[in-house]
Amino acid sequence: MSALAMFGGARAVPEQSIGQALVRWPVVTEDERSAVLRVLDSGKFTSNSMGLGEVQLLEREWAGYVGAPHCAALSNGTAAVALALAALGLQPGDEILVPALTFIGSIAGPVQRLIVPVFVDIDPRTFTMDPVAAEAAVTPRTRAVLAVHLHGLPCDMTALRELAERRHLLLVEDAAQAHGATYRGVRAGALGDAAAFSLNVTKNLPTCGEGGLVTTVSHEVHERMIRLRQFGEDLRPGRPRDYVSRVLAGNEKMSSVQAAFARSQLDRLPSYADARERNARRLFDRLGVLPGLVVPLVPEDRTHAWHILRIRFDPAAAGYPDVAPGPFRAALARVLQAEGVPVQPYQLVPLPGQRVFQTREGVGGGYPWSLPGVAEHDYRIEDHPVTMAVIEDSLTLQRWHLNPDSGPVLDLVADAFEKVWSHLDAVATIARSAPYTVPWAGSMAVAA
Template structure:
């Protein structure tokens, strides 16, 4: 039996193992950025600027929507989408209880109230079963999040929203270009909001976002809200005429050029990533102590984040020790050289902004979300690089070592008290 690294054994991921950074920056990306620097055209207001407009056109064509607007970041895209759809003060927006806080802040930014609903225990996405209980006379929109790269149950969500006249705004931050029943995320709802943050599967060199829609009226209102209520149009001089109380939420041409360059390798990288991750998950799925992500047959997965749940009963522990077992497993895995972490440590409804600061919100029972954040940990970024195949084989070895030493791990978990257990 191999020895755990935390007790003197060799770590599964050694210093000599190639570490995979993200994003992969090539000479092509650098040249794209330098091209903007040489042109002197840095913003959408620059006469003759083409990088931003080209990115918008290329992404709209890829997604299958008539319109795409590039904006400053993913949260700005969500906020503008809600505002363009007429969601504002006095309205409610249904949001999954498990997501990045930006999904819940966007409704606040337009004066609406987020209503938190529980998620499915294996997809981690908003559960359509909870929608009916969340609706009130003030409900205006549903904001499903394609969490970790897996599309939500959009047909069920769209049918529910359509029966009640609700707007559907997709949070596509973690699932760009992913197919759901033959269609691509960002084209499923009334509007889609994508993040181009440097950590995302389709990155820019910092922050950025894309807003997609097939509705010309929504696109027109979103364009006004992006920059001071102005219509730029791309022709002639800037008019300096405001038609709506818009924000300053523009992307710049350097960011657009970088993303356009990344987009040329997007499909190839996705295919390799899918093969690498699928091999890892197949090995983890063989270990009874862990629940690995699964993909329904009717959709793809973008694999932005990999979430694993621990199974206390397989370690001979009661369910009440789930959070402690997760914490001990994280310690053991990190000692093995695997940079596992937690993505969200509480339901959104329990974030201080809602629980303590008094921001308007409403929450249903979110017990599934609470259980998921207590008993799961994640792998982020290192698997995004298409060269991470060998590294992920070592990660699989680390999982195997934990299971091989399950009696030791269980004893550690059983002896810890929750307040002494590392997060």
């Protein structure tokens, strides 16, 4: 096979092969353009427009797609998590279990509402919350479990539901990356007491900017969500606006332009998901036979939305027991990027290692941790060894594969991996000799 690109060989993924029609996300068609113009022509731009507008139609359609009785549209996914917990009745000082590997958006909103995060390690193959670790993390102040369906794969919801029922906890889904994924035949969004989705432009179901959705089985929770998203007012179609704030709340509503764009995307979500499944499976069928490369596990009782593709590397299994996983992953990143493969890390530090949790400055100089009765929390990343290992020995592929027509490009990506694997001796040499620091070395620095 030809020389590695970093040593003068031709790139396995030539730049000219990466046509935007194959990798652009989101895919914007005349349907989206017509939907946005429909809103502009209507003059109904917000969710408090009287009557059945774009926002209300998106709520109805998403609830029907998920199989949940109720849906509320919000400004973004972070607000969706925070307001879902507020509508479920969590109070300042309550604790919530959160996986140590997730985006900080999963917990930023709850912390701003003075809910205390307790971090839980993950399963090494599914990358979702480990139910056994979750059980060990429960305290008398724990009120909820935030089940993050990371990368698009649902958590072990049977085990987490059993834990929640036995310990009298709420079970909330963070399904920001799991649009359309299923667990035992039920779609994400209908598996817990409530579920939060992001509609950020990068997500599998995107808006033309930001957006969020909360689904729930509870009529009462839904009613509270409607009030919480705009100043505590009761804004529903068919009722005149009275400007009465029934609860103290901010402004977290979605615009009609975003809703119209997302509704158009929703029409194609099933066909896009099918194409993504085919493309991801074909890619992993090829990568999975390479020694020392560990592809994602999808248990038989669930389906994957494939929002992010994470691959782990085991240098010992690849034939290099003297090479540590971190340097091996770092060397592979350099070599694969030179071949034109856009691999990158996703999260450089376990979530408890983020500076905000190390300093615990929080809201107003120390809240929620300064609240009376809140236990001392020493957020040590060493308490989450699986999360640390996954961050150190894995890389992700993002965005290209979201396009349903990306199959030919992903075939070239597979060619690149196979090419690199034919030169693993060179990769191992780089890993042994190049300077290396752990990914979280700079991220955890605490300002003086």
